Amino acid sequence: MTSPAVRAVNLAEMLSQTARRLPDATAVVHGSVRWTWRELNEGADRVSAALRRTGVRTGDCVLLHARNHPEYIQSLYGIWRAGAAVAPTNVRLTPADVAVIADVCRPVAMIASAGTGDHVAAVRETTGLASGVLWIDGDGGPDAVADLPPAAGGEAGNAIVEVGAHAWYFFTSGTSGAPKAAILTHDQLGFVTTNHAADLMPGLSESDVSLAVAPLSHGAGVHLLPQVARGAPTVIPTSSRLHAEEVWGLVEQERVTNMFTVPTILTTLTDDPAVEKFDHSSLRHIIYAGAPMLNADRDRALEVLGPVLVQYYGLGEVTGNITVLPPVEHRRPQPDDVEIGTCGRPRTGMQIAILDDAGVELGPGEIGEICVAGPAVCAGYLANETATATAFEGGWFHTGDIGTLDEHGYLYITGRASDMYISGGSNVHPRDIEEKLAAHPAVAEVAVLGMPHPKWGEIGVAVWVSQPGAETDSAELLGWLEPKLARYKLPKYCIRWSELPKSGYGKIVKRTIRDKLISSGWAPSN
Missing domain, CATH: 3.40.50.980 (Rossmann fold)
Incomplete structure (x- = not known):
């Protein structure tokens, strides 16, 4: 039939x-x-x-x-x-x-x-x-x-x-x-539109106003869909690049209630003095996604803006619809054995599983690959059957991210599978190291990656950017970090740069950092 x-x-x-x-x-x-x-x-x-x-x-x-x-x-x-x-x-x-x-x-x-x-x-x-x-x-x-x-x-x-x-x-x-x-x-995008409106911006209507501060070619474009469906106007800045004074001025002028951004943009906006010059009390939801937000940056944003942050976790292939962390849960305590805050609970109609290398589902507190199912998952990759088959092995969509669920179903991302490196036979996930370094008052941004080493296979290298006017150096940072990490996790080098390379969507690009280190002739001294 x-x-x-x-x-x-x-x-x-x-x-x-x-x-x-x-x-x-x-x-x-x-x-x-x-x-x-x-x-x-x-x-x-x-x-x-x-x-x-x-x-x-x-x-x-x-x-x-x-x-x-x-x-x-x-x-x-x-x-x-x-x-x-x-x-x-x-x-x-x-x-x-x-x-x-x-x-x-x-x-x-x-x-x-x-x-x-x-x-x-x-x-x-x-x-x-x-x-x-x-x-x-x-x-x-x-x-x-x-x-x-x-x-x-x-x-x-x-x-x-x-x-x-x-x-x-x-x-x-x-x-x-x-x-x-x-x-x-x-x-699928019809479901995503409904889910975004329900989970990220409850009560969204024509009385709301959205501000587009990220490229509409990516997550901000998906964020636009519920605004159109509910009749909420979208405000587009006139500057070709992010200009904090214009952003906060528009928030006040247009009484903006929601906006979508990524952690690097949110941190830039909340660190700029312009945030104190304009009234931003109209804001109800600032949605951030696209990359993990360091705890120190998140806490600063909460201090400046109040309880308006909404985090979601999701890849483009799942159109952002994996987890949500609403404003009231941003101070949610984390388990004693987890050092990184949660990215939230499963989105409405979605399911998360943590799988081991054999595809077996793991229990609460166990670390493995984050996999997901539900109507927000894409229909595969265009003209790429091999990539589609790999991504959907066993029926789940494999995110490539590593994490764990607690007994209440909240997800904690511990790293990206591709970011992990092996030093002296031990697996090292950079996220925990980055969190601790970012907590140092002199560090504005940091990326930790594995670089080749003749004895250990790979070693950790931390590339960091200092806060304006900060007085410290790489040796002091390593000494500060040492008591906070197991010895095998300690980076062997801390390298200071004036800025970190980012993609067009505001993500730090570790591949470019690695390429720049290699092209500059960097090599371990021992």
């Missing part, structure tokens, strides 16, 4: 519904621009119609390479309205990086920010893309999103999509190897 096709809800339907319900309410704010939901919806119609005229059909891919801008949101929903899958790329990537991504997802059209002509050329060279390029925030002309003609007749409707239809190719950040595209579907 052949299974019937089952219709899914096109993600663009959420915009259609909000525009019908709140046509004249504010949808997007960007400098002097204040679009209503009607205007945003009509803009998505124009993008959808333009894509269809260039030959984009349901199931095709459109690559979106652009800065945060109102026309970005217009384009995102226009792509879905046309029935295509979007492949967003971080605007800070090089043309070569974007070309690699295009080679995986094979777009038939592209939408790009003005000034990224080299990226468009690289995509064209890689894929043979001859036309179908629209420009965001351009200087006008027939290919500028702002000047697209109105949709005519049947061009405006949301394309029919079925359960399992591809909606978003969520690329890994590329910090640990070649990028892979996790397939996010319309029905």
